[in-house]
Each structure stands twice: as C-alpha cells, then as structure tokens.
Amino acid sequence: NIESKIMIVALNDEMLYKIADRIFAIGRKQGQIDTGQFPKFISQNKADSIYGKGNVRKWIKAGLVKKYKDVDGKPTSRVRLEVMELETASLKCNCISDLSPMAKAEMSDLINN
Numbered sequence: 709n710i711e712s713k714i715m716i717v718a719l720n721d722e723m724l725y726k727i728a729d730r731i732f733a734i735g736r737k738q739g740q741i742d743t744g745q746f747p748k749f750i751s752q753n754k755a756d757s758i759y760g761k762g763n764v765r766k767w768i769k770a771g772l773v774k775k776y777k778d779v780d781g782k783p784t785s786r787v788r789l790e791v792m793e794l795e796t797a798s799l800k801c802n803c804i805s806d807l808s809p810m811a812k813a814e815m816s817d818l819i820n821n
Contacts, residue, residue, distance in 0.1 A: 758794075772796070
C-alpha cells in the first residue's frame with residue numbers, strides 16, 4: 709500500500725506575482741508564435757544567448773528541452789530548439805532567481821523544510 713503525501717506551501721505575494729508575470733509572458737510568446745510574429749524554433753546559438761549557454765545545456769541534459777536537427781543529411785546540420793520548451797524550462801528552473809533576498813530566504817526555508 710503506497711501512500712502519497714500532499715504538501716501545501718503558501719507562497720508570498722512577490723513570488724505569486726513573479727510567477728503570474730512569467731506565465732502571462734509565456735502566453736504572449738505563444739500568441740506571437742501562433743500568429744507568425746515569432747518563430748517556433750530558434751538556433752541553439754540564439755537560445756544560448758537568450759537563456760544562457762549553461763542553462764540551455766542543463767535543460768537539454770535534464771530532458772526539459774529537446775534538440776531538433778535540420779534534416780538536410782549533412783553532418784553539420786543545424787540544431788534548433790523549440791521556443792516554448794525553452795520558456796517553460798526557464799520558468800520551472802528560474803522562478804526563484806528574480807526574487808528579492810528576503811523572498812529568496814523565505815522560499816529556501818519553505819523548500820528545505
């Protein structure tokens with residue numbers, strides 16, 4: 709018999725506002741992609757410059773972002789990454805990084821307890 713535990717965590721206002729802002733930004737980005745104002749895929753070099761090379765590599769390794777190779781048959785085919793996968797990986801992995809020091813400390817206490 710396996711029991712699951714549910715953990716309820718109260719987030720402070722700053723954290724909730726940051727998450728809401730990021731989610732709305734992701735929705736706007738999806739709208740831009742849907743209307744052709746922004747590409748669905750970007751090169752790995754562009755992703756590295758936007759999100760940070762280390763972050764992109766970490767997200768790929770963790771399986772949060774997939775690599776898509778151009779199918780031209782050449783060994784030097786370009787690698788592309790899906791923008792929405794990058795955006796959601798960024799949200800999942802970096803939601804605490806933009807908080808004030810006091811809010812970061814509060815979130816660390818919640819996560820570690």
